Amino acid sequence: MENTVWSLLPPLLAILFVLLTKRVLVSLAIGIVAASLLLAQFNVLDSFWLIWDAFSGVFVDGESLNTWNVFILLFVLMLGVITAFISMMGGARAFGEWMIKRVKSRAGAQVMTALLGIVIFIDDYFNSLTVGQVCKPVTDQHRISRAKLSYIIDSTAAPVCVVAPISSWGAYIIGIIGSILVTQGINDFSAFSAFIQMIPMNLYVWAALGLVFVIAIRNVDFGPMNVHEKRALQTGQVTDPAHKEVVDAEEKLPISKKGRVRDLFVPLTILFVSTVGMIVWSGISATTEEMTLINVFGNADVPKGLLVGGIVGLVVTFVMYYSQSSKNEGFQNLNFG
Structure with a gap:
């Protein structure tokens, strides 16, 4: 068949x-x-x-470990753990409270969510987990339905990741392109350079991102999302009352009231710098031809860079979490709310 x-x-x-x-x-x-x-x-x-x-x-x-897939799976797993630790430290909550004082309109809250979705491009799952956690307090304050919040996050997370070479999806796509080039006997350019040249042609990405900002700024809602938005504006219920049994996983975690904005940005910055740094270092080590940016990234071991960056980010996040819990006489006595 x-x-x-x-x-x-x-x-x-x-x-x-x-x-x-x-x-x-x-x-x-x-x-x-x-x-x-x-x-x-x-x-x-x-x-x-x-x-x-x-x-x-x-x-x-074959008979060896598929490091490409395994390293990316481990990276995604570590991203989930990092997100949980950031949430428990109160970093996401602190940033949300900081943004509430500065975002004064519904359009502003939606644009802020879209911009964060573009900035955090390392992985679409990590993007969704982090941006969702950070922006919920702000969007809830402005009576933006969770349905619309989900739409904005989903329409920025995946599109940005598939055109960012330094991301889990970018690494995966570059690998596919590399396999195709080898199969077809094409050696005029590397998989990375082919990926870069394809970015402007990914029309779905630019259409999806453009539509997000149009809907956010003009508050153009249609279909089921319009129903959710009207309910949120009229009643303040940002979630569908028909699905009260659905509980967010992060809400089951204890969240520290002593969290600061840096508890969010330090782990993310370390994760980004260490990941990019490892990718560049692996590319430089493997480059035997002219040392150009295209050649460096084309020869880079992206999955290994993601794995090492994830480990560094996880260790730093855990150290920050342990330091916070130690100052509060251990985990059991943390001031959680």
């Missing part, structure tokens, strides 16, 4: 079950199983081995 209309069935099933169940992982699993059954002509045992081969291929390449 390859190369037929039946190949559309797995993604359609996944999308359908997402809409019906609101459970992304379960829906993706259904799509994967459906795809494997189609490829194996509905042979259950062969389908199982297809799934296993695809899964193991994420971690093993």
Whole structure:
């Protein structure tokens, strides 16, 4: 059933079950199983081995560790841990309170969210986790629905990451381009330089970013988002009351009331500097031709840079967290709210 209309069935099933169940992982699993059954002509045992081969291929390449995928997965995992520590230290809360005093309009709160979404481009998951945590106090203050906050974050996080070479998605795309160049026998330019040349042609990115600012500044809402916005403006309810059972994961974490703005920016700055620094260093070490910026980044070991940068950022964040907890007589006696 390859190369037929039946190949559309797995993604359609996944999308359908997402809409019906609101459970992304379960829906993706259904799509994967459906795809494997189609490829194996509905042979259950062969389908199982297809799934296993695809899964193991994420971690093993031939007989060696697939460092590209593993390092990026570890980087994303560390980003989640860093975000949790920043939240527990109160850094995100402190920045949110600082911004509340300076952002005076709904349009300003939305533009601020979009700008932060562009600035924090290392990873789209990290972007969403961090920007969401930082901007919620500000957008809640101005009665901006969580639906619109989610839209702004999602429409800046992923688009910016896919055109930023120094990001987890940028690294992944450069790797794909490199494989294509090798397969086609193209050696006139590196994967990195090809990626850079493709950036202006990524029309979706520029359209998505432009639309975000138009909607934020002009408050042009339509469809279901308009319903959420009207409810937020009229009642102050920024979340859908029909989904009260949904609880944000970070709200289950204790948040220090002694947090400062630097508890947010220091870990992020260290993470960014160490990641970029490691990528540049690996590129310089591997460059044997002319030492240009394109060649340096083209020869850089981006996944390794992301991993080392993530480790450095995690260590610094943990040290800051431990220092704060020590000054407050240990974790148990921290002034959490």
